[in-house]
Amino acid sequence: MVAEPGSDHLDWLAVPANVAQTGGLAGRKKDVNMICVTEETAIEMDVGEYIYISIHKTWADARAYCRQYYTEYSFVSSQSDHDSLLKAAGKNPLSGWIGLHRHADNSNIWMWSGGENVTYLNWDKGQPDNRDGVENAAQIWGNGKWNDCDEYSTMPFYCISVPNVEGKMSWEEALEHCRGTDRDLPSLLSEIQHLDAQEVIQLEDITDLVWIGLRFLNDRWLWMNGDSLVYEAWAQGDQDHLCPTQKRCGALSKTGLWKNWDCQDVLNFLCI
Numbered sequence: 394m395v396a397e398p399g400s401d402h403l404d405w406l407a408v409p410a411n412v413a414q415t416g417g418l419a420g421r422k423k424d425v426n427m428i429c430v431t432e433e434t435a436i437e438m439d440v441g442e443y444i445y446i447s448i449h450k451t452w453a454d455a456r457a458y459c460r461q462y463y464t465e466y467s468f469v470s471s472q473s474d475h476d477s478l479l480k481a482a483g484k485n486p487l488s489g490w491i492g493l494h495r496h497a498d499n500s501n502i503w504m505w506s507g508g509e510n511v512t513y514l515n516w517d518k519g520q521p522d523n524r525d526g527v528e529n530a531a532q533i534w535g536n537g538k539w540n541d542c543d544e545y546s547t548m549p550f551y552c553i554s555v556p557n558v559e560g561k562m563s564w565e566e567a568l569e570h571c572r573g574t575d576r577d578l579p580s581l582l583s584e585i586q587h588l589d590a591q592e593v594i595q596l597e598d599i600t601d602l603v604w605i606g607l608r609f610l611n612d613r614w615l616w617m618n619g620d621s622l623v624y625e626a627w628a629q630g631d632q633d634h635l636c637p638t639q640k641r642c643g644a645l646s647k648t649g650l651w652k653n654w655d656c657q658d659v660l661n662f663l664c665i
């Protein structure tokens with residue numbers, strides 16, 4: 394179903410008022426907590442968000458889950474990354490797998506699941522000890538330090554989600570496409586998330602504007618997953634978005650500013 398031009402009749406988008414008020418993904422993905430990363434992290438790693446998954450899985454099953462529902466297993470390249478990752482579990486660090494495992498042919502070599510270089514380690518005292526010779530994967534303990542552990546143990550785990558640039562569609566088709574793959578058009582809630590998104594859209598063959606999850610409905614701009622609109626990045630002096638008669642969908646430009654744009658226009662877009 395496609396909304397009539399100029400109308401705000403978008404029932405199929407299904408953003409219940411209670412989700413809009415309580416914010417975030419609470420109604421959609423109950424087992425995740427999401428946080429944004431630091432600026433340093435964003436620049437170093439080009440990372441979106443760390444996500445703590447409370448379901449208990451083996452190391453390999455957790456990897457499959459991260460790849461199916463997010464981007465990758467968590468990887469950590471600095472102390473600030475690590476601080477961000479720990480916060481994904483909430484107030485206190487929680488035990489769980491990260492994407493670090495021993496090389497199949499050389500047990501002295503550790504590798505990240507996504508192939509990133511190992512530039513940072515945070516082993517607890519006396520670890521990794523490879524007890525009984527079966528501890529081939531890394532977990533975070535409740536004290537925030539790492540331990541090598543039997544990869545067939547089951548426990549919660551940490552994933553990472555990075556926005557992907559997708560092919561060209563109208564805004565509503567883009568939203569449908571993201572949701573059809575259990576993702577969403579992104580909310581850019583902070584300057585950091587904003588920098589992340591801006592960085593991934595710089596390639597030459599990507600349109601100058603890309604769709605994000607921003608939509609003018611009921612006389613105000615909203616993030617479509619219900620997040621509150623706290624951080625904003627409209628171009629200075631741009632008045633058109635204040636009361637848009639036609640251009641009621643939000644796009645991010647390569648220069649990092651938001652533009653209100655014609656929803657029917659066909660642009661690249663981000664899914665997260």
Ligand SMILES: [Ca+2]
Pocket residue numbers: 520521522523524528540541542
């Ligand atoms: Ca150990």
